[in-house]
Amino acid sequence: MDRDFDIREIGPEHFHLAWPIFREVLARGESYNYAADLNLDGARAMWTSAPYRMFLAQSGDDVLGCYKLGPNQRGRGDHVANASYMVAESAWGQGVGTALCEHSLMQARKAGYLAMQFNYVVSTNAAAVHLWLKHGFAVVGQVPEAFRHPTLGLVDVYVMHRML
């Protein structure tokens, strides 16, 4: 059964709550293009500086996941949203990714975006690809060998998209 948790918007002053999840993601190195030496200050700036907004999933004191929402492009492309998601390893398989995705789609609609785009979905990240397909995203692009996977070598990256 899915776990009971809340998702709320947070500012830079609460970013540290999510930092342990970032460290897991960086250590795995299988899904994000972040530099392995990304530190807390750098990550906080990327995730909480305007125009980006950050949301956190918590169950009591347990931090289960987070996502970032913002425009995928500036200027004449800022009607398309972009989002990035992370789920704590201890919370995998509990519906957190699904809840974050649905929450982000709702927030993006509320903010007036017309579509959502992911630029860099690692094709071997089956759980993520499956989740986005289930939530109405389509693969609209496939970039050959754009990600250096730590164990699989150069793998393709998908561009995924859906209207809102």
Place this chain on the structure above:
Amino acid sequence: MDRDFDIREIGPEHFHLAWPIFREVLARGESYNYAADLNLDGARAMWTSAPYRMFLAQSGDDVLGCYKLGPNQRGRGDHVANASYMVAESAWGQGVGTALCEHSLMQARKAGYLAMQFNYVVSTNAAAVHLWLKHGFAVVGQVPEAFRHPTLGLVDVYVMHRML
């Protein structure tokens, strides 16, 4: 006949030479996703801050065009280059775009990149699309309605790519 000109790398102290071209691009609003109120300082930061490098095409005192070269992603995606190009309206049809493209491919190879990717080629920008196709790029993605064209409304954007 193509015009005789040099292409050289420049630093932030020479960015102002290219600023008139940026103003033309911003005024047309047909190819870049830059905010209409982008100013010189903002543009200079985007184009000349590490890891990005900027190159300028000049014929005597005439500034004909410029391009920016850098990694398309950080971390595990930084083996793929990205580049952005601008040609002064007064220099259209003189082979400047072709020369900038070829120069950038050479510089990208020299810098060790394995591929080059453009994330945001406005599909109605026929001159650009034609130029990239001629230089070995393929459309590897098409994002529906991702650009608000000033006269055509919402138009598609291409992701284009080639190995180096």
